[in-house]
Amino acid sequence: MSRPRKQIHLAAHFPGVNNTTVWSDPRSGSHIEFSSFAHLARTAERAKFDFLFLAEGLRLREQSGQIYDLDVVGRPDTFTVLAALAAVTDRLGLAGTINSTFNEPYEVARQFASLDHLSGGRAAWNVVTSWDSFTGENFRRGGFLPQDARYERARTFLRTAGELFDSWRGGEIVADKESGVFLADAGAGRFTHHDSHFDISGQFSVPRSPQGRPVIFQAGDSEEGREFAASSADAIFTRHGTLEDGQAFYADVKGRLARYGRARDQLLILPAATFVLGDTDADAQELAKQVRFQQVSGQTAIMFAEQLWNRDLSGYDPDGPLPDIDPAPGENTIARGRASVRMYRDPLAVAAQWRARAAAGNLSIRELIIEVTGRQTFVGAPATVATAIDTLVQADASDGFILVPHITPGGLDEFADRVVPLLQERGVFRSDYQGSTLREHLGLAPLGEAARAGRAAGGAAPAVSGAAS
C-alpha cells in the first residue's frame, strides 16, 4: 500500500542582493519601495504559499576595498517591512532573517513577539550569526566575537530568546473591567538567564503571542547546523535542491529527529530553488540560457573568479581562459561581507577543478562561472516544473521549496498563475489556507507545555550565514 501523497510547502524569497537577481531586465522594479514587497507578498498569498522570506546583511559588500556595485545594493529593515506586509496580507507567513551576533535577546524577542501579535500568528525567524569585524564596524561592540564562538553565541541567543517567549505562559491578560484585574500574575514575564554570553534578568514586556514564539528556521549545512535543526528548528533552509543530494540530506536530518523525541514531520526541509518557465520546455531552456548570461556578465565573472583566486584579476578577459596562476594563499581578503567565499575551503583544489572543467569544455572564464554558479533548479513548461517539484517532494528530497524569482517584483506571477494550479489539481498543494497561523500552514503541532520545557532550549547551533544572499 502506498503512503498518502505528501503535501508540498512553498515559499517566496524576495530577490536577493546577488547576481541571481537580474536588475537590468526592463521588467525589473524597485528593491526598496514597499509596493514591490506588497506585490510579491500578495502574489504569494494568492497562490496560497506558506510564507514570504527575507534575507539580511548588515554591511554592504565590498570587493578590493570598494563597495560592490554590480548587483542589487540596498534593502530595507526586515522587521519593519514584515510588520507592514502583515497589513496587506491575511494568511501568508512572514519570515525574517535576524542576526544573533549584532542584536540582544531582549530586543529581538520583543520584536518577534510583537510581529507575531501584529500578524495574528504568522512570524518566523531565520536565525543566523556572523563573527566578522567588517560587519561589526556598524555596531556598538564591533567584531567582538571570535570566529569559533559564533555557534555558541547563536545557540545561547536562541535559548535565551526562547526563555523570554516562554516567560508569559498565556492567559495572563485578564482585563476584567469589573474586578479591575488586568494581569492575573504580577510575575508574568519574569526571567533570569546567566551564561558566558548573556547575564540578564527582569521582566519581559510582551505577552505570549498567538504562536507562542516565531517559527524557527535554520539555514546552513554543517554538522553542528544539522544537529541544531534536529533539536530546535521547525524548518531548514538549504541549497540541496537535486534528487540525490536532497535525499541524502533529508534522510540524514530527519534521522536525527528521533533522538530529540520529535516526529519526522515536525522539521521541514525546504531548499531554495529558482525557476524559468516557458510555453514549451524548449522555450524555457532557451530563456534560461539568456537569464544565465544576464546573471553572469563578463564583469561579474571576473569578480567571482577573484573571490576564489583572492587576487586582482581585472586584467583578465572574461571571454578568455582561466588564470594559470594559483589562488593567493591565506585568509580571503578580496571580498568582504560575503559568506560564500568561506565555502572555498581549499581554493587550490577548486581552482584545479575549474581549470580541468574549462579545459574539457573549452570554456571561457564567463562560461565556466556560469556553469559552476548555475542556480536554475526548475526549467521547463509549467507541467514539467510541476512534475519536477512533486517528484522531488514525494521522493523525500525535500518537503517543498523556497522559490527565488530573478525578477522583482513580478517574477513569481507566472509561477502562481501557471504552476500552482497544476499542483493543486494533483492534490499535492492546498487550494486554500486551512489555518490562520504559519505553524498551521506548516503542519507543526501547537506549542504546549512539553514544548516549553525542552524544545526552546536549543541543542546545537544554528549555522553561520552572515550574509545569506
Next chain:
Amino acid sequence: MGRYPERREHVLTTAPPPALHLSVALDGAGWHPAAWREPRARPDELFTARYWADVVAEAERGLLDFVTIEDGLGLQSARYGQPDARTDQVRGRLDAVLIAARVAPLTRHIGLVPTVIVTHTEPFHASKAIATLDYVSTGRAGVRVRVSSSPHEAAHFGRRGVPALNLRDRADPAVREFIAGLFGEAADYVEVMRRLWDSWEDDAEIRDAATGRFIDRDKLHYIDFAGDYFSVKGPSITPRPPQGQPVVAALGHGTGPAETVPAQVGPYRLIGRAADVGFVTPHDAGQARGIVAGIRAAQDAAGRVGETIHILADLVVFLGGDAVGRKHRLDERAGEEYASDAALFTGTPAQLADLLQEWQLAGLSGFRLRPGVMPDDLEAITRDLVPELQRRGAFRTAYEAGTLRGLLGLGRPANRYAPAGRSRP
C-alpha cells in the same frame, strides 16, 4: 489644571497666528491608569493590530499632523525607575516601530512617530528601521528618541551597569553627570541615524546597463562616526528615505529656562542640537514662554540659528461637559489622584481650544495631546476640538502635504554628503 480662562473674546486685530500643529500621544488604553476599565475601552485588544489600526485611523480622520506611540524596554510601572508589580493597570506592550509599520499601509496622510529607546539599542538598526518606516508610509515617518535611566531596564540587556543613585535628587552631581551622559549618548545616536539616512545620495541607484553598475558607489558614503558611546562605519544598508531625513522628536521635561533648572540642560540641549520637534511640559503659558526661550538658546548654541524646531506642549486631556466628574470617577477607580509630568486639562473642547490658542502665543507651534481615555478623549479631539479650531481658522481643513515634513512645513533637506547642487530638492 483646575481653572480655565474664560472664553477669550479678544479680537485678533493683526494677522492671525499660524495654524496649530496637533498630534496625539498613543499609549495603551489611554493615559489615565483606570482608562482601560471605561465602558468603551478595549483592554483585551491592546495587543492586536486591529486596535492600533482603529485609533490611528481616528486620528487621521481628525487631520492631525501625527501620532506618537509610547514604548519602553520594560513593563510599565507607576513607580519611578523601578517595577511596581501592579496587576490593576495595563501592563505589557508591543514594539512601537512595528505598530507604526503595521498601520502605515492602512493610512495615507498622518505622520507616524514611534518611540525608540536609545540607551541600550543600536543606532544602525534604528536608522534603517525608521528609514524603512518612511518607505512603507511613503514619507510619513518620524522617531521620538527616549533615554532609559532605570537599572531594571539595563538588567534586561546586561551590558552596562547603572549607578545606584536617587535619580530624583537632581542636585546630586553624580546624578547630573549620569543624566547628562544619557542625553549625550542620545544626541550621538541621532547624529548617527541622520548621517546614515544621508549615507546614500538620492540618485545613487543608477542601474546603468552599459557599465553593468547598479549603483554609483561614489554616491554612497562612509559615515565614520566615532564617539564616546559607539563607533559606526556605514553606509546604511537602506537607501536614503523618501523624506531625506525623517522627523526626529524628543521630550524635554521642565518648567522654565535651563539656567534656572539645571537638570533640564540635557533634554533642552538634545532638542536644540538634534530634534525637529520638541515636546515640553509647561503648566501655564508663562512656563511655556520660559521653556521656549531655553530651547531657543540651546538651538542657537548648537549652531542651528534659523532652522525650524517646532516646540509642542504636552497636555493630558479629559474632554466633555462632565470632564471633571469623569476624571474624578477615574481617580476613584484607580485609588489615587492621577498625576502627570504634563499639565492636566479637564473641560470642554471649546475651552481647550481657548487654552491652546492662548498658550500658542507663548511661542509654541502646537500641542501633543495625551488622551486620558481611549477612544473617548481621542474622539473628542478629532470630532469636537478639531472642528472648533477649524471654525476659528486655527487648524487645517484638509491635509495639505503628502509627507510628515510637509505637514510640519519642513522642506526636504539637502544631503550633507552631496556636493552642493547635487542633492534633489
